[in-house]
Amino acid sequence: MRDALEQDLNHVLSGALEMLSTVERMLPIAAAVLNDTDTGGMEAVRALDREVDAHETRIEAECLRLIALHQPVARDLRLIALVLKSLTDIERMGDYTVHVAEDGEELSRSPALKKYVNLTRMLDRLQEMAAALRQAISERDVAGANAAHVMDDEVDDLYEQVQRELVTYMLEDPRNISKSLILMRVGRSLERIGDHMENVAERVQYWVTGQR
Template sequence: MREALETDLRAVLNGALNMLATVERMLPVAADVLLREQVERVDEVKALDREVDAQEAQIEAECLRIIALHQPVARDLRMVALILKSLSDIERMGDYVVHVAKDGAELAQAPALKRYVNLSRMMERLGEMSQNLRTAIAERDVAKAEATTEMDDEVDDLYEQIQRELVTYMLEDPRNISKALMLMRVGRSLERVGDHMENVSERVRYWVTGQREA
């Protein structure tokens, strides 16, 4: 029975990691839409998001089957709980990346208000956070999970810089308001992706140690 449980636990953990990796694949595609005006790639982002939704449904069903079939002990149950709680976070990440791609396609219909340097950096940082988070989960590495949480601070700082810059653009010329508001929405979507990654990373300590705080 223990061997069967271990096999099932590895399968759902790998499934969650693959789901997060799918969102990670979405980020550079959305960046192409937003930063390089490759509007035709919006459908690619949407297709990847549908994969994320399908992965969520499958993994959730498997987690519930594990609980019903194996009645796992505390540490194993913490792992299943980590995955179940994190599925919605990862699914929401995908949704926000789709929002970025859609807004990027709309923004591409007119000349850019400014160079999207901070938005580009936010997307790069989110990709790094995702890689770091997947490693933390795969290796049960609490320190790396906490480093992921700290990385989100830079994403938040970049978002705040974007907000301040765009307010300035709007004050300088009211004709910039519509585009600036859309760029603010893009920044907010990216900031929310980081928040959801942080939510997942904060659960790793409890999973590994049974303690909620250091």
């Protein structure tokens, strides 16, 4: 009975990691759309987001079946809680990545306001966060999860830089307002992706140690 439970627990955890990995794959494609280097990227991002949604539905059902079928002990329940609570965060990461690609596609219809240096850095850092978070969960590594958590500080700092820079562009020339507002929205989407990753990272310590 215990072996069957362990197998099922590993299966739902693997599913959650695959879901996070799918979001990780979405980020560089969204970056390419934003920087106007991948004209077919929008549909690829949407297709991957559909995969994320399908993962969420399947894994949630598996977690509920586990609770109903077995009698999980405290640590097992912590793992199930980690997965269940993180599903929504990962699904929202996918949604925000789609928003970034959609805004990038809209921006590509006219000359760029500027090079999107800090936004690209945010996307790069989010990819690193996702990879670090997947590894931390796979290895039950609290320190690794904390490291991923700290990366979000850089994402927040870059977001603030983007906002200040775009306000300056709008003040200099009212014709920049429309594009600047779209770029602010891109920055906000990226900042929210980081927040959702941070939420998942914060749960790892409780799962591994039982301490909040």
